[in-house]
Amino acid sequence: MKIFKVPRFFRLFFPNKTWDFSASEKVIFLTFDDGPDPQITPWLLDFLANNNIVATFFCVGDNVKKFPEIYARILAEGHAVGNHSMHHQKGINVSLKEYIKSVELASHYIDSILFRPPYGRMSIRQTYALRKKYVIIMWSWLSFDYEPSISVRKIIANAKRRIQAGDILVFHDNSKTTDRLKVILPELIEIVRAKGFGFSKIQKDL
């Protein structure tokens, strides 16, 4: 079974990471991982601008290095950015030293204290080391936009049922999601607005 909504008890096991925000503000947080990507990110930026939405982009350092003009556009259009490592390594597959080095290297390209671990996985030691310099942002609702075995209909139905104020939603601007995002996002923002929520970017201090 695929879990869209991260259960509250699971989030309590990892209190040193941010899973969602207070529900009192009636906003949700769209986040996009893995970009910038020349196929989908420019479309995404147009879409967000046309709909007056600000979001948070967890960028891969390698991609910022390859596509600096798209990264500059993300910032110029008022979105927030976060560090998603230099090479998108899975934390549990690399040493502490190598992991920290990847995040530090990415920080030369991405000016942010926000960090999201690739695949949402890293060791406890990696978490504690990064906590000294970064706010670790997870998510409370996973879109499965990258998973073709889950239909867009199912994703939208789940969004309708489960998204609540304060939720952090995760999508991906990478080559796997190019076609699906264009279908999912217009419907998703209708759902969120019908629930009476707005959109905000993640702004955090250490």
Ligand SMILES: [Zn+2]
């Ligand atoms: Zn990622």
